[in-house]
Amino acid sequence: MSSSLKETFKDSAVETRPAPTPPAPAALAAKVRTLGPSMTRSMQRVAEAVAGDPAGCAALTVTGLAERTGTSEATVVRTSRLLGYPGYRDLRLALAALAAQQEAGGAPAVTADIAVDDTLTDVVAKLAQEEQQCLADTAAGLDVTQLEAAVAALVSARRIDVYGIGASNLVGQDLVQKLLRIGLIAHAPADPHLAVTNAVQMRAGDVALAITHSGRTTDVIEPLRVAFDHGATTIAITGRPDGEIASYADHILTTSTARESELRPAAMSSRTSQLLVVDCLFIGVAQRTYDIAAPALSASYEALAHRHSPRAHR
Numbered sequence: 468m469s470s471s472l473k474e475t476f477k478d479s480a481v482e483t484r485p486a487p488t489p490p491a492p493a494a495l496a497a498k499v500r501t502l503g504p505s506m507t508r509s510m511q512r513v514a515e516a517v518a519g520d521p522a523g524c525a526a527l528t529v530t531g532l533a534e535r536t537g538t539s540e541a542t543v544v545r546t547s548r549l550l551g552y553p554g555y556r557d558l559r560l561a562l563a564a565l566a567a568q569q570e571a572g573g574a575p576a577v578t579a580d581i582a583v584d585d586t587l588t589d590v591v592a593k594l595a596q597e598e599q600q601c602l603a604d605t606a607a608g609l610d611v612t613q614l615e616a617a618v619a620a621l622v623s624a625r626r627i628d629v630y631g632i633g634a635s636n637l638v639g640q641d642l643v644q645k646l647l648r649i650g651l652i653a654h655a656p657a658d659p660h661l662a663v664t665n666a667v668q669m670r671a672g673d674v675a676l677a678i679t680h681s682g683r684t685t686d687v688i689e690p691l692r693v694a695f696d697h698g699a700t701t702i703a704i705t706g707r708p709d710g711e712i713a714s715y716a717d718h719i720l721t722t723s724t725a726r727e728s729e730l731r732p733a734a735m736s737s738r739t740s741q742l743l744v745v746d747c748l749f750i751g752v753a754q755r756t757y758d759i760a761a762p763a764l765s766a767s768y769e770a771l772a773h774r775h776s777p778r779a780h781r
Contacts, residue, residue: 495521495565497604497723498550501706506549512536513546517558522566529555549709598739604723605740609747617676617718618751620700621646624674627653628699630662630690631678638704638741639678645749648767649760659686666693673699680722680737682710691715704744706737720744 499518503511513536517524524532532555533540547558581593621627627646629639639655646653656662669675675694679687682705695701695715703716706723713719722740753760 495550495561497608500604501608501721501723502549502709505707505709506546507542509536509538509542510546510549513538513543514550517562521562521569525559525562525566527559601723601739602743605721605743608721608723609744610719610721613718613720614744614747614751617702617720618748618755620674620702620718621651621676621748621752622755623672624651624700625670625672627651627674627676628662628665628669628690628694629653629655629676629678630666630687631655632659632684632686634738635678635680635684635687635741638738638745639676641742642676642745642749645745646752649753649756649763651752659689662686662690663693666690666699667697669694669697669699671698674702675699676702676704677712677716678704678741679710679712680706680741682707682712684712688712688715704741706740720748 496518499514503514506514513532516532516536524535527535529540529543533543536543544555547553547555550558552558552561581590585593627643629643631637631639636655636657640657643653643655654665656665666675673694675691677687677691682703688711691701691703691712692715695717700718701716702718702720703712704720704722705712706721708719708721722737722744753764
C-alpha cells in the first residue's frame, strides 16, 4: 500500500472517528509535564499556571487567564486544545475537579532533583516517589481507546516488529520476550540498519511498533515509516505525541516522564512509563488469546523450571 493511499485512508477514517474524550482531571498535570517542553513559551506560561493553581485558574474567564499569564485569549484556547480539551470551558471544568481532588488530599507529589551529595536513603526515597508519579501520570493520560486498538492489531498480527534504540530497545526486547512466550512471532532488532531491512518485508496484517520518548529519533522513525509505507499497522509509544513519529503511526500511546536532571537522564525517566505501556499491551493480548496464551506460558515455565532448582536435578 502506498504512503499516499494509506494517508488518504487514514484521513477518511479520522473523519468518522468519534472525538477523543478529554483527559480526566488527574491527567492534567501529567499532560503539562509531558507536553510542556514542546510548547511555545507563552503556552508554557498558561500550562504552568493551570497546573500550579487549578483552583485560582478555574475561577477565571479566558480573558482573565490571558491577563494573568501575560498572553492572549487565542493562546489560552490553543493551550487548552493541546492539553486535550475541546475548549477553555472544558479545561475550566477539569481545573475545578482537580482543585476539589487536591483539597481532599489528592494533590500530586513533587520531589526535588537528586543532588550529588544526597545520601542513598534520600536517593531511594526520591526515586521511588518520582517513579510512582511517573506511573500515575502515564496511567492517567493513556488513551484506552488507542490501547484497545493496538491490542487488537497485535492479536491478529502475522508478525510483529518492535523498533527502539538504547534504553527503548531494552523495553522493546522485554515486550518481544513476552509475546514469544505466548506464541506470537515478534522481533526487536537492535541494529537500525537491520530494523529498516526487516521493515521492508512488512505487509498488511503485520504490526510495527516504535518506542521513542522524544518522538524524533531518526533510527526509530525510519523503519516505522518504511513499515507504514508497506501497509503494516503502526503503533508508537512516545512521550511526544506531536513529534515526527506521529506522522507514521496509526495508533499513539503517550507516556509520561519524571523530570530530567543531571543524574537522571531522559532514558531513565522514560523507561518506567514505557514498561507500563508494554505490560498493558501484553496483558491485553494475553487476555484476548487466553486459550492459547495460558498453556503456552505454562509450557515455557515448565521447560525452565529445572533451572530454578538445580540442586534437585544433580
